[in-house]
Amino acid sequence: MTDTDQTPSPRLKEVIGPEAIARRVAELGADISRHYARTRGEVVLAPVLKGAVVFFADLLRHLDFSPLVDFIRVASYGEGTSPGEVIHFTKDLELSIAGRQVLLIDDIVDTGRSMAFLKSVLLAREPADIRVCALIDKRQRREVDLVVDFAGFVVDRGYLVGYGLDHAERLRELKGICELIE
Ligand code: IMP
Ligand code: MG
Numbered sequence: 001m002t003d004t005d006q007t008p009s010p011r012l013k014e015v016i017g018p019e020a021i022a023r024r025v026a027e028l029g030a031d032i033s034r035h036y037a038r039t040r041g042e043v044v045l046a047p048v049l050k051g052a053v054v055f056f057a058d059l060l061r062h063l064d065f066s067p068l069v070d071f072i073r074v075a076s077y078g079e080g081t082s083p084g085e086v087i088h089f090t091k092d093l094e095l096s097i098a099g100r101q102v103l104l105i106d107d108i109v110d111t112g113r114s115m116a117f118l119k120s121v122l123l124a125r126e127p128a129d130i131r132v133c134a135l136i137d138k139r140q141r142r143e144v145d146l147v148v149d150f151a152g153f154v155v156d157r158g159y160l161v162g163y164g165l166d167h168a169e170r171l172r173e174l175k176g177i178c179e180l181i182e
Pocket of ligand 1: 113158
């Protein structure tokens with residue numbers, strides 16, 4: 001560490017390597033393509049900023065149909081993921097979703113509260129359908145009944161970074177998914 005570097009480097013353990021991610025993202029792209037080929041109609045992909053950006057950029061190029069794309073962003077006030085927290089949009093969708101099929105895409109679903117909030121708000125706009133895709137479905141801390149329709153990897157626990165997932169807005173650039181060891 002140099003004199004000017006004040007943030008200690010966290011210890012990282014790679015848990016999913018870049019090749020395994022690439023293989024799984026290709027499979028997910030094929031699954032999603034097959035699903036929407038059956039349902040027909042317009043599909044709006046709604047990646048959740050910022051964590052989903054890296055995953056989404058790869059996933060998009062494995063789709064064999066041409067979706068509409070619009071980004072969305074939410075933030076929560078209060079004590080992290082406490083039951084009393086308030087979740088709100090900091091960037092809403094710009095496209096109309098009425099009558100369209102929506103696929104929300106996030107990096108990771110943990111308690112499920114953010115996704116459940118998004119789904120409930122967007123359902124009021126009368127889409128034809130809303131589904132959820134997440135690179136990581138982290139199940140142990142789930143607090144709400146939320147199904148991840150298209151999950152890349154299911155994990156039990158651990159704080160993960162890399163491939164878009166951050167720790168205090170850093171480490172998104174890592175090519176693999178790593179567990180942060182405090
Ligand atoms: P939820 O509302 O608890 O499901 O929170 C989901 C959000 O928390 C994700 O979109 C991430 O931004 C963040 N998050 C939860 N677990 C992790 C993790 O292991 N690494 C990075 N971000 C996480
Ligand atoms: Mg997120």
